[in-house]
Amino acid sequence: MWTKIVPIAALLASASLTSGAAYAAPTTPVGGEALGSRGLVAPPGVKKPPKTKATSYVVADVTTGEVLAAKDAHGRYLPASTLKTLTAVTLIPKLDKDRTIRPSQNACNQEGSAVGLSVKAKYKIDDLFNGLMMSSGNDAAMALAEINGGLDKTMRDMNAEAKRLQAYDTVAKTPSGLDKPGQSSSAYDLALIARAGLANPEFRRYISTKTADFPAPKGKHYEISNHNKLLWRYEGMIGVKNGWTSKALGSFVGAATRGGHTIVVSIMRHEGGFWDEVAQLLDWGFEVRGRTTAIGKLVDPLPVARPAPQPAGSAPVTKVTPAVQPPLLGTAASKQTDSSRTVGMAVIGGGLLFGLVWLGFGIRRRRRGSRS
Structure with a gap:
C-alpha cells in the first residue's frame, strides 16, 4: 500500500517567467499519485529493484517517459552538483558556444571543485560547458552565469526553466549546486531535467565526452576528464552528472542506451560509493522495461509562455x-x-x-x- 503525502510541489508558489507569464504548481504529485509516496514504489509482476543506500531515487525510461520504480521521488534534498544539469539545460540554448571570453576574478575564485579558470586565459563558451559538465567546475558555472547577464538573471532563468519543465521541487540558488539555504531538487526532477537535456545534441556531447583539451594561459592546454566513472565501465553509458557536498552527501543522475531505449537513474543523499548500485538499477531498468505497468510518468515540458498581445x-x-x-x-x-x-x-x-x-x-x- 502506498503512503499518500502532500507533495511539497503543491505548496510552491507559481514562478513568473521573464515574459511575465506564470506556471502554476500542481496540487497532486507530478507524474502520478504513486510518486507521492515516501517509500519504495515498485511495479507488479517483476522482481523488485536492487537495493540502494540512497534516500531517494527514480528509475525511468527516457524514451517513453515511464517511471519504472521510485523511492521518495518528490522528496526535496540538496542537489549538490547535479544542479549543474539545470544550469546547462538553461544556458546552452542562450549562449553562443563559439564566443570567446576572459573570466572575471570572481568566477576564478569560486570555492569547491574547479576546472582551473584563469583571468590570464581566454575561453570559448564551449570550453566552459565542458568544464561545467565534465570537471564539475564551480568556476565555469559562475563564468557562464556572468556571461548570461549576471548571477541574479541566471537564477531567474534557471528557476523559470525548472517550472517550465514541471520540476516544481527544484529551487536554484546557485549555478554550481554549492549548498545554499532554500536550494533543493528531487530525484524525480533530476530525471526530468536530464531527459530535457538529452534531447539537446550539445548537452549530450558535453556529458558523454570522456577527456578534452582545456585552455591555459599563454596559449597552452591541459587535459580534463569526466567525473562520471560509469562512462568508462558501463555499456551504453551516455553520462549526465554526479555531485557531492558534506551536507547534500552523494547525488547522481545518469543515463544509458541499449536496444534503442534509454534508461535514466537519479539518486539523492547517498552516504557512500554509489557507482555499482546505479549500474545495478540501470540493469534492472533495461530488464523490466516493457514487461510491466509503469508506476508513473516523466511529464513533458510546458509550452513556452508568450506575452499577452496588446490591444490594437x-x-x-x-x-x-x-x-x-x-x-x-x-x-x-x-x-x-x-x-x-x-x-x-x-x-x-x-x-x-x-x-x-x-x-x-x-x-x-x-x-x-x-x-x-
Whole structure:
C-alpha cells in the first residue's frame, strides 16, 4: 500500500517567467499519485529493484517517459552538483558556444571543485560547458552565469526553466549546486531535467565526452576528464552528472542506451560509493522495461509562455533601467526580496512647458543575490 503525502510541489508558489507569464504548481504529485509516496514504489509482476543506500531515487525510461520504480521521488534534498544539469539545460540554448571570453576574478575564485579558470586565459563558451559538465567546475558555472547577464538573471532563468519543465521541487540558488539555504531538487526532477537535456545534441556531447583539451594561459592546454566513472565501465553509458557536498552527501543522475531505449537513474543523499548500485538499477531498468505497468510518468515540458498581445492601437511599453539610481530609490530597491517592485515615477517639465508630462515605467530590480 502506498503512503499518500502532500507533495511539497503543491505548496510552491507559481514562478513568473521573464515574459511575465506564470506556471502554476500542481496540487497532486507530478507524474502520478504513486510518486507521492515516501517509500519504495515498485511495479507488479517483476522482481523488485536492487537495493540502494540512497534516500531517494527514480528509475525511468527516457524514451517513453515511464517511471519504472521510485523511492521518495518528490522528496526535496540538496542537489549538490547535479544542479549543474539545470544550469546547462538553461544556458546552452542562450549562449553562443563559439564566443570567446576572459573570466572575471570572481568566477576564478569560486570555492569547491574547479576546472582551473584563469583571468590570464581566454575561453570559448564551449570550453566552459565542458568544464561545467565534465570537471564539475564551480568556476565555469559562475563564468557562464556572468556571461548570461549576471548571477541574479541566471537564477531567474534557471528557476523559470525548472517550472517550465514541471520540476516544481527544484529551487536554484546557485549555478554550481554549492549548498545554499532554500536550494533543493528531487530525484524525480533530476530525471526530468536530464531527459530535457538529452534531447539537446550539445548537452549530450558535453556529458558523454570522456577527456578534452582545456585552455591555459599563454596559449597552452591541459587535459580534463569526466567525473562520471560509469562512462568508462558501463555499456551504453551516455553520462549526465554526479555531485557531492558534506551536507547534500552523494547525488547522481545518469543515463544509458541499449536496444534503442534509454534508461535514466537519479539518486539523492547517498552516504557512500554509489557507482555499482546505479549500474545495478540501470540493469534492472533495461530488464523490466516493457514487461510491466509503469508506476508513473516523466511529464513533458510546458509550452513556452508568450506575452499577452496588446490591444490594437495601444502604445508599446518601454522598460528603462537607469545606469545610476537616485539615492532614495536605491535605498528602497536594496530592501527588495524575491518579489518584483514596480516604481511609478513622474517627470515634471520646466516652466517653459505647458502642462505636466507623466512617464510611467516599471523598474524590475535584479534579486541579490566544499566541493560540489
